[in-house]
Amino acid sequence: MRGATFRGGAHPFEGKEMSKDLPIEKIFPEGDLVFPLSQHIGAPADPIVQKGDTVLVGQTIAKAGGFVSTNICSSVSGIVKAVEPRLTASGAKLSSIVIENDKQYTTIEGFGSERDYTKLSKEQIRDIIKEAGIVGMGGAGFPTHVKLTPKDDAAIDYVLVNGAECEPYLTSDYRMMLECPESIVGGLQVMLSLFPNAKGIICIEDNKPEAISILEERVRGVDRIQVKVLKTKYPQGAERQLIYAATKRKINSTMLPADAGCVVNNIDTVISIYNAVCKCIPLIRRIVTVTGDGANKPRNFQVPTGMSYKEVLEQAGGCTEDTIKIVSGGPMMGMALFDLNVPVMKTSSALLCMTKDEVAEFEPSACIRCGRCVSVCPSKLIPQKMMEYAESFDTEAFQAIHGMECYECGSCTYVCPAKRRLTQSFKQTRRSILDSRRK
Amino acid sequence: MSKLYNVSASPHVRDKVTTKNIMQDVVIGLLPAVLAGIWVFKVPALLVLSTTCVTCILTEYFYERFMKKPITTSDYSALVTGLLLGMNLPSTIPLWIAMLGSVFAILVVKQLFGGLGQNFMNPALGARCFLLISFTGRMTSFTVDGVSQATPLALIKNADKTVAVTETLASNGVSLFDMFIGTTGGVIGETSAIAILIGAAYLFIKRIINWRIPIMYLGSFSIFVLLFGGYGLDGSYLLSQLLGGGLLLGAFFMATDYVTCPITPNGRIIYGLCLGVLTGIFRIFGGSAEGVSYAIIFCNLLVPLIEKITIPKPFGYVKMKNKK
Numbered sequence: 001m002r003g004a005t006f007r008g009g010a011h012p013f014e015g016k017e018m019s020k021d022l023p024i025e026k027i028f029p030e031g032d033l034v035f036p037l038s039q040h041i042g043a044p045a046d047p048i049v050q051k052g053d054t055v056l057v058g059q060t061i062a063k064a065g066g067f068v069s070t071n072i073c074s075s076v077s078g079i080v081k082a083v084e085p086r087l088t089a090s091g092a093k094l095s096s097i098v099i100e101n102d103k104q105y106t107t108i109e110g111f112g113s114e115r116d117y118t119k120l121s122k123e124q125i126r127d128i129i130k131e132a133g134i135v136g137m138g139g140a141g142f143p144t145h146v147k148l149t150p151k152d153d154a155a156i157d158y159v160l161v162n163g164a165e166c167e168p169y170l171t172s173d174y175r176m177m178l179e180c181p182e183s184i185v186g187g188l189q190v191m192l193s194l195f196p197n198a199k200g201i202i203c204i205e206d207n208k209p210e211a212i213s214i215l216e217e218r219v220r221g222v223d224r225i226q227v228k229v230l231k232t233k234y235p236q237g238a239e240r241q242l243i244y245a246a247t248k249r250k251i252n253s254t255m256l257p258a259d260a261g262c263v264v265n266n267i268d269t270v271i272s273i274y275n276a277v278c279k280c281i282p283l284i285r286r287i288v289t290v291t292g293d294g295a296n297k298p299r300n301f302q303v304p305t306g307m308s309y310k311e312v313l314e315q316a317g318g319c320t321e322d323t324i325k326i327v328s329g330g331p332m333m334g335m336a337l338f339d340l341n342v343p344v345m346k347t348s349s350a351l352l353c354m355t356k357d358e359v360a361e362f363e364p365s366a367c368i369r370c371g372r373c374v375s376v377c378p379s380k381l382i383p384q385k386m387m388e389y390a391e392s393f394d395t396e397a398f399q400a401i402h403g404m405e406c407y408e409c410g411s412c413t414y415v416c417p418a419k420r421r422l423t424q425s426f427k428q429t430r431r432s433i434l435d436s437r438r439k
Numbered sequence: 440m441s442k443l444y445n446v447s448a449s450p451h452v453r454d455k456v457t458t459k460n461i462m463q464d465v466v467i468g469l470l471p472a473v474l475a476g477i478w479v480f481k482v483p484a485l486l487v488l489s490t491t492c493v494t495c496i497l498t499e500y501f502y503e504r505f506m507k508k509p510i511t512t513s514d515y516s517a518l519v520t521g522l523l524l525g526m527n528l529p530s531t532i533p534l535w536i537a538m539l540g541s542v543f544a545i546l547v548v549k550q551l552f553g554g555l556g557q558n559f560m561n562p563a564l565g566a567r568c569f570l571l572i573s574f575t576g577r578m579t580s581f582t583v584d585g586v587s588q589a590t591p592l593a594l595i596k597n598a599d600k601t602v603a604v605t606e607t608l609a610s611n612g613v614s615l616f617d618m619f620i621g622t623t624g625g626v627i628g629e630t631s632a633i634a635i636l637i638g639a640a641y642l643f644i645k646r647i648i649n650w651r652i653p654i655m656y657l658g659s660f661s662i663f664v665l666l667f668g669g670y671g672l673d674g675s676y677l678l679s680q681l682l683g684g685g686l687l688l689g690a691f692f693m694a695t696d697y698v699t700c701p702i703t704p705n706g707r708i709i710y711g712l713c714l715g716v717l718t719g720i721f722r723i724f725g726g727s728a729e730g731v732s733y734a735i736i737f738c739n740l741l742v743p744l745i746e747k748i749t750i751p752k753p754f755g756y757v758k759m760k761n762k763k
Contacts, residue, residue, distance in 0.1 A: 010454070012454070244754075250755040252753060252755030252756055255755065325444055325445040332452065333450065337446070358452055358453040359451060360445055361453075365458055365555075366557070368516075369697045369700075369702050370461065374702055378754065381753055382751070385746075405753040405754065405756075417454075417456045417457050417458045417461055418457075418458050423448065424448040
């Protein structure tokens with residue numbers, strides 16, 4: 001079967017073999033848990049607990065700070081130790097709630113009890129999702145209840161479940177597709193109940209045949225839901241490319257998926273929706289793949305949010321001596337960590353231990369204008385020219401050739417034979433343009 | 440924490456292909472034509488090619504050494520320039536002219552404009568045109584097997600248009616088959632069409648070059664000569680135009696030079712079209728039977744303009760315009 005896809009894209013080394021056959025294991029934290037108040041796009045959440053308060057598993061510890069914002073719930077029971085700035089994976093210190101774990105895992109009342117979503121109104125479902133603190137778990141962390149509240153419910157034609165997992169090495173979504181397909185279908189059914197005219201499509205890259213067959217089996221005979229096979233290519237799981245591959249509709253940086261009649265959610269987000277609505281479990285855990293050449297034992301872990309990466313790595317068996325770079329997330333868009341004492345957040349997906357740093361290994365050399373960056377760019381940009389303008393700080397020219405349409409997928413930088421640090425420059429330039437617009 | 444880890448912005452992985460790999464592939468792609476040239480023109484061709492390659496590499500090395508710049512001779516780009524220049528010279532050229540051309544190519548056309556990636560003109564072709572203007576006689580006398588020969592294109596250009604092309608060629612002891620395998624008069628690397636096509640196929644398979652420039656170039660050129668060549672729809676005339684002169688070498692190896700061709704996909708199509716038309720004009724209406732080198736360096740100058748008008752619409756852009 002030929003999978004649907006988009007024009008452009010790259011084929012980085014997949015590296016999924018290392019962890020794809022390892023079942024998800026639950027791990028529990030020993031040390032303190034850290035819950036940054038800003039784990040999502042939008043306003044930071046407002047803490048509603050104070051130092052010394054006792055909290056339970058599933059208890060809301062911070063309330064959404066606006067419409068585009070969301071709640072944060074505790075993943076353990078224990079005592080609030082502090083509300084103070086803590087280092088996060090991005091390298092920024094963010095105001096966080098620190099909880100001392102009492103290891104009792106006492107839950108709030110009603111936690112885990114069954115609930116029938118068909119008896120709930122649309123408002124109730126959206127409220128539950130907001131209360132549960134669900135955000136886009138593919139990486140961006142856009143509050144899910146906002147995504148699920150378009151101007152017109154009837155105008156949504158497709159609810160897409162993003163199971164592409166195009167980032168190399170990551171297998172967390174893949175494992176979830178194998179291990180809890182019923183939650184994926186259940187979560188999708190909850191979303192479909194919000195949109196009367198929508199069709200649900202579960203999109204999976206063709207390098208995951210087992211997941212495809214399990215989910216195809218699961219959706220057989222289920223109304224309004226189908227599985228769509230996509231070609232394995234990076235960045236197939238990027239929202240705009242996914243929408244195009246699944247529906248042939250195009251959106252750009254200034255539009256939301258809803259403008260094309262689509263709602264897109266990551267596999268783990270859909271499962272979290274199911275857990276929140278049907279099982280009364282808020283978003284308090286995250287599937288994290290510990291992998292890479294430097295990982296002593298690759299693992300797929302179910303990790304309580306707030307647990308430190310350091311502990312996750314220790315429980316996985318640590319990393320080898322020659323590990324030289326540790327990345328939170330995948331190798332294409334993940335963030336390199338200089339300190340492992342940062343918490344697992346709602347958007348964390350992997351801990352990648354690399355024994356080879358190809359960025360440091362290759363010095364950038366002169367651009368030979370080969371055009372490889374142009375042919376892989378999923379947004380059809382001219383990275384070579386964008387780089388010229390970025391280097392000369394010509395932000396106007398950068399915008400004139402549509403530089404702001406770049407979403408920093410890294411494909412151009414991956415293929416560049418001169419090893420130029422294109423994405424890195426674009427990040428800086430785009431930030432400075434966005435900052436100057438804000439003024 | 441005791442150990443310090445590397446930190447950088449994403450992406451953290453890189454493709455294996457490097458500039459050096461690409462240049463190596465280009466050298467491999469050129470080899471069939473180089474070997475064919477040595478087979479046809481014997482030792483003198485080998486001497487010319489060695490001279491240009493060595494001089495190009497040394498010029499680059501000494502310039503960068505002298506200017507205290509990083510030495511880039513190991514990226515093979517100077518070797519590619521040397522090979523291409525040698526392939527664009529007749530085997531009878533005095534070696535000092537070949538050396539002069541090599542120095543001109545690397546020093547003036549490439550390094551003075553900033554080195555690899557910055558030259559606006561193909562160094563080998565820039566040097567060839569410089570030599571062609573300076574030493575016209577020596578640059579246009581060709582000898583095959585010790586007998587001096589005019590190029591097939593020159594024969595056709597000076598022939599009576601009422602005589603069939605194949606007859607014109609035959610009366611001078613040349614056939615289309617000779618042009619195909621390369622035993623005709625011409626510069627070292629251009630005569631053997633089959634060798635050039637084998638090398639080009641290699642570059643296509645390795646995805647070093649793509650169809651846009653060569654196909655648009657050869658296509659628009661074919662249409663142009665059929666319209667204005669004066670032979671009407673004559674297959675053997677078209678074939679002699681395609682096989683003769685530097686067209687194939689130029690279309691596959693020099694027009695596709697990354698540095699001096701447009702980077703935008705549509706720009707490459709326009710560039711190919713311009714090349715075809717210009718080559719046609721130069722060959723049919725110009726004083727010389729040749730036109731490829733001039734067409735390419737002229738179009739090199741158009742590249743910034745072509746790129747400016749062919750910046751593609753980004754993904755999803757059209758929809759935004761239609762939406763009010």
